Amino acid sequence: MSEGRHAFITGGGSGIGLAAAHALAATGAKLTLAGRNLEKVSAAADEFEFAHAVACDVTDEASVDAAFDAARDRYGAVDILINNAGQAPSAPFKRTTLEFWNKVLATNLTGAFLCTHAALPDMLDRKWGRIVNVGSVCSLRGYAYVSAYVASKHGLLGFTRALAHETAKQGVTVNCVCPGYVDTPIIAESVERIREKTSLSAEEAHASLIQFNPMGRIIAPEEVASAIAYLCTDAAASINGAALPITGGEI
Numbered sequence: 001m002s003e004g005r006h007a008f009i010t011g012g013g014s015g016i017g018l019a020a021a022h023a024l025a026a027t028g029a030k031l032t033l034a035g036r037n038l039e040k041v042s043a044a045a046d047e048f049e050f051a052h053a054v055a056c057d058v059t060d061e062a063s064v065d066a067a068f069d070a071a072r073d074r075y076g077a078v079d080i081l082i083n084n085a086g087q088a089p090s091a092p093f094k095r096t097t098l099e100f101w102n103k104v105l106a107t108n109l110t111g112a113f114l115c116t117h118a119a120l121p122d123m124l125d126r127k128w129g130r131i132v133n134v135g136s137v138c139s140l141r142g143y144a145y146v147s148a149y150v151a152s153k154h155g156l157l158g159f160t161r162a163l164a165h166e167t168a169k170q171g172v173t174v175n176c177v178c179p180g181y182v183d184t185p186i187i188a189e190s191v192e193r194i195r196e197k198t199s200l201s202a203e204e205a206h207a208s209l210i211q212f213n214p215m216g217r218i219i220a221p222e223e224v225a226s227a228i229a230y231l232c233t234d235a236a237a238s239i240n241g242a243a244l245p246i247t248g249g250e251i
């Protein structure tokens with residue numbers, strides 16, 4: 001249980017982040033929901049008894065620091081950090097410009113670095129902390145047309161593994177969940193992009209995405225959220241530096 005603990009969730013206004021918020025709230029956590037779109041995260045925060053929203057662009061250090069200051073003012077030091085904010089644009093490598101590459105890396109990898117920098121000192125002081133990074137099946141294998149995304153998610157898993165070693169004796173665990181295709185707004189955007197760029201219908205585009213899952217279905221955000229919430233419990237104290245595939249058996 002996470003009774004009374006303070007969880008900071010980036011990208012907490014939708015998809016996996018919002019589902020994780022519900023799973024953590026069910027275990028008694030107080031929530032800070034962070035995202036660039038304050039209206040969206042505020043509407044999400046309204047769904048909970050103990051939650052508030054903060055505007056936060058994870059690619060901007062000043063914005064991250066201000067968001068953590070606001071979070072501490074509201075609910076005290078952060079005990080649980082869910083590095084979930086991300087974007088998943090696709091492009092063939094020859095159209096992957098430096099600008100495109102930098103944007104994906106900044107959000108999916110440097111964003112987790114900046115938020116961890118803001119959260120970790122309090123966890124180390126208090127000798128208890130949980131960091132869960134939302135990686136992807138793309139942390140564990142490659143696919144065509146998503147080189148920047150796959151590199152960012154492999155990087156996020158590398159970051160997880162290294163930091164887990166560093167904090168292992170200090171009560172702080174760092175883990176990475178690695179989902180396959182999950183039913184969230186990011187996937188709706190991917191289906192739309194495939195439909196625009198190919199002759200596939202929306203149903204065929206959807207089928208092309210779930211073809212890799214041996215269960216032949218899209219994963220529900222709640223399935224990822226329950227794994228995240230478990231990793232944040234005392235019971236999961238010895239699970240550290242793990243990459244947890246949530247892929248229906250693909251990995």
Ligand code: NDP
Pocket residue numbers: 010011012013014015016017034035036037038040041056057058059084085086087088107134135136137178179180181182183184185186187
């Ligand atoms: P969503 O689009 O619902 O969530 C992405 C969230 O990230 C949004 O809430 C968005 O909020 C936030 N975000 C994006 N950029 C920034 C930024 N610069 N600063 C702060 N917040 C940002 O999709 P998902 O729930 O699917 O995505 C959540 C995570 O799950 C991502 O890291 C994604 O890579 C990962 N994932 C998703 C899979 C899937 O199939 N859906 C599979 C594997 C991993 P806002 O716009 O308000 O900033």
